[in-house]
Amino acid sequence: MSKLRESKSLKQNQRVAKNKAHLQHPLIRHRINEVKYNIDQILLGGFSPRRFCLMPFVNIILEPNGSVGLCRHKGTEHSLGNLQENTWQEIWNGEFAQRWRSEFLTGEVSICERETKDQGCNLCPQLGKMFPENPKELQVQMERPLRLTANFNGFCNLRCQMCDVWELPNGFYTEDNFWKPARETLFPHLKEIDMLSGEPFLQSDTFKLIDEVSALNPTCQWSITTNAHWKLSPKIKKALDKIQVKNLILSVDSFDPDTYHKIRKPGDLNRVLQTIESLRHYEKERIDRGLSPLHMNLNFLIQKDNWREIPQALSFCLDRNIHPFITFCYRPQEHSLLELKTTKRRQILEHLLKTLTWDEICLSHRVLSPLIDSLPPLDKALALDTMKQTKNAYEMEHPCD
Numbered sequence: 001m002s003k004l005r006e007s008k009s010l011k012q013n014q015r016v017a018k019n020k021a022h023l024q025h026p027l028i029r030h031r032i033n034e035v036k037y038n039i040d041q042i043l044l045g046g047f048s049p050r051r052f053c054l055m056p057f058v059n060i061i062l063e064p065n066g067s068v069g070l071c072r073h074k075g076t077e078h079s080l081g082n083l084q085e086n087t088w089q090e091i092w093n094g095e096f097a098q099r100w101r102s103e104f105l106t107g108e109v110s111i112c113e114r115e116t117k118d119q120g121c122n123l124c125p126q127l128g129k130m131f132p133e134n135p136k137e138l139q140v141q142m143e144r145p146l147r148l149t150a151n152f153n154g155f156c157n158l159r160c161q162m163c164d165v166w167e168l169p170n171g172f173y174t175e176d177n178f179w180k181p182a183r184e185t186l187f188p189h190l191k192e193i194d195m196l197s198g199e200p201f202l203q204s205d206t207f208k209l210i211d212e213v214s215a216l217n218p219t220c221q222w223s224i225t226t227n228a229h230w231k232l233s234p235k236i237k238k239a240l241d242k243i244q245v246k247n248l249i250l251s252v253d254s255f256d257p258d259t260y261h262k263i264r265k266p267g268d269l270n271r272v273l274q275t276i277e278s279l280r281h282y283e284k285e286r287i288d289r290g291l292s293p294l295h296m297n298l299n300f301l302i303q304k305d306n307w308r309e310i311p312q313a314l315s316f317c318l319d320r321n322i323h324p325f326i327t328f329c330y331r332p333q334e335h336s337l338l339e340l341k342t343t344k345r346r347q348i349l350e351h352l353l354k355t356l357t358w359d360e361i362c363l364s365h366r367v368l369s370p371l372i373d374s375l376p377p378l379d380k381a382l383a384l385d386t387m388k389q390t391k392n393a394y395e396m397e398h399p400c401d
């Protein structure tokens with residue numbers, strides 16, 4: 001065999017091995033089943049998976065400045081009202097919330113048109129389990145939220161280039177305007193808490209919320225999103241010991257120390273990698289003590305500085321049994337790939353489609369979809385054709401997948 005053919009066949013074998021490792025990884029298999037379950041629930045409810053999302057029927061988000069929303073994916077600016085003027089109950093069933101739900105009930109989606117089309121966040125596997133047994137309970141007015149996204153304070157130890165949350169205020173939520181009423185009207189009924197904020201593990205409100213809710217509602221499931229730019233201290237372990245962790249979501253965005261430092265400024269990648277290792281040890285200990293796993297996910301937000309790192313991010317995660325979540329930066333525009341000239345976007349897409357394996361393509365659909373969508377019709381057709389060929393080659397290699 002010639003050297004070139006030998007190296008080509010070696011590359012092909014490596015690609016096959018990589019494909020197997022990624023799409024057949026138990027975490028990915030499990031996630032695909034969860035998405036399927038959510039889709040089944042949507043269909044059973046008589047809705048279309050392309051035009052329905054349960055989020056605004058079950059979730060409320062409280063922002064550091066008192067602003068109230070229904071979904072974290074819409075960003076901090078998507079406000080439905082403010083606790084300085086209204087109660088959360090008034091906002092929960094206010095005019096905007098009703099319109100949002102009505103769009104999903106009728107399938108005429110405008111508020112979340114882009115998200116349902118490009119991001120597929122409406123199919124979020126987390127949501128399947130929140131469906132009511134009787135879909136008729138889904139109405140424009142809902143009794144109360146079952147899920148709280150707690151974004152209480154802006155305080156953070158990093159100042160990421162694409163984030164504005166660290167600039168938001170601190171200390172808005174007081175005993176009178178939140179904690180006291182929440183103990184009666186909110187905490188006992190919650191099925192899930194989704195903790196965000198600036199950096200949750202550096203804020204006393206996080207520890208307070210864990211103490212209060214775990215005492216009142218011990219079966220509540222927690223998702224916590226963190227920069228992991230801290231040391232896993234006995235205080236943090238003690239707090240985590242009190243709760244059932246649905247997901248611990250680590251936001252990393254680069255595995256190159258300089259790029260990490262630039263995006264997540266003035267962060268130190270080593271600090272984060274050490275914390276991830278400590279969390280993996282702590283998870284083992286937890287499971288041995290009969291507590292829930294941490295179900296770690298890793299958010300990797302693709303932007304101008306890091307779009308080449310997709311394969312590395314996927315391998316880092318799957319090698320460590322961490323679920324990879326490759327997402328796309330739309331805002332602010334200056335960091336988004338969508339701000340680049342058409343020629344540059346075309347080059348990036350071509351590079352990705354040429355170098356990514358089919359499994360990497362599948363796990364990067366949130367990036368490829370808006371890129372393809374942003375190009376003229378001929379480029380779109382070419383991109384879809386290239387993807388089809390990569391898929392066909394994969395299917396020939398893995399006929400049973």
Ligand SMILES: C[S@@+](CC[C@H](N)C(=O)[O-])C[C@H]1O[C@@H](n2cnc3c(N)ncnc32)[C@H](O)[C@@H]1O
Nearest residue numbers: 162163165197198199225226227251299331332
């Ligand atoms: C605001 S942070 C708060 C939690 C924590 N400090 C962290 O970084 O994970 C929550 C999530 O928002 C993401 N994020 C920040 N800026 C974003 C943007 N412009 N577009 C999309 N996601 C963004 C972060 O990467 C992170 O995963």
Ligand code: SF4
Nearest residue numbers: 053071073112115121
């Ligand atoms: S479609 Fe996406 S952005 Fe819209 S409510 Fe659902 S999860 Fe949120």
Ligand code: SF4
Nearest residue numbers: 156158160163198227
């Ligand atoms: S660590 Fe999180 S909250 Fe802090 S600046 Fe970065 S993305 Fe924003």
